[in-house]
Amino acid sequence: MGIIILPESVTDNIRSNFNWRRANPFGALKTVAGFPGLRMYLTVTLLYGIATSVYAAIWPFFTVERFDWSPGMIGVSLTIYGVFFAIVQGGLVRPAIARFGETKTVIIGFCFELLAMIMLALVTNGILLLFLIPVASLGVIGQPALQSIMSQATPNDTQGTLQGVLGSLHSISMVITPLTMTFVFSVFTAPTAPFYFPGAPFICSAVLIGLCLVIFLRRSAQPVAPNTAGE
Secondary structure, three states, X not given: OHHHHOOXXXXXXXXXXXXXXXXXXXXXXXXXXXXXXXXXXXXXXHHHHHHHOHHHHHHHHHHHHHHOOOHHHHHHHHHHHHHHHHHXXXXXXXXXXXXXXXXXXXXXXXXXXXXXXXXXXXXXXXXXXXXXXXXHHHHHHHXXXXXXXXXXXXXXXXXXXXXXXXXXXXXXXXXXXXXXXHHHHHHOOOOOOOOOXXXXXXXXXXXXXXXXXXXXXXXXXXXXXXXXXXX
8 A cells, every 4th residue: 555655756866875874863963964954943843842742741740730630531631632633733734834834834833832831831720721732732733844844955865864863853852851841840849849830841841942933933034945956
């Protein structure tokens, strides 16, 4: 089925030769980061990954601490997020990019994500939190648009390397976030906390998203070299 529906798009004209120097995460990152403008986008990707991984890192702890939710209620909330995530990812990303373009879609996604993080940090009602989940899922539209921008700025024979680097950055963020965000959560929920604030990790994530937005706006104001390799 994959052979019929997804034929190989890499031809001999654009296929890059194997190089041991690139056959590792550091070599691949060095190769991709060497293209004009991609370093900033890769930085944004890593910061965004660290910020949004906060859901997986602290959601059960946060909802139990703030709302005294049962495991079943936690499961319901995660199911709602998964459903809306699929709806946004499958049904809204392409229309959003077609309507606004990649750059504006990234900005819109980051703004929704920033708003959601702040509201999640401050909400004190569990039912209201459930209604905030669809708002949080709307932030998903920014990530595919950002990846599209990076893909367009990367030569055809390096697209696979780019995807590998993005996967590595995602894995790195999944290591960093549980260590940092659970620490922040423990500090602000402990008896010795300077003040009680279970939503502190979401504020940290909001700061990171705001930083992503600033970096992206500064970089998007500069022209990106078009992808001409292999054409």
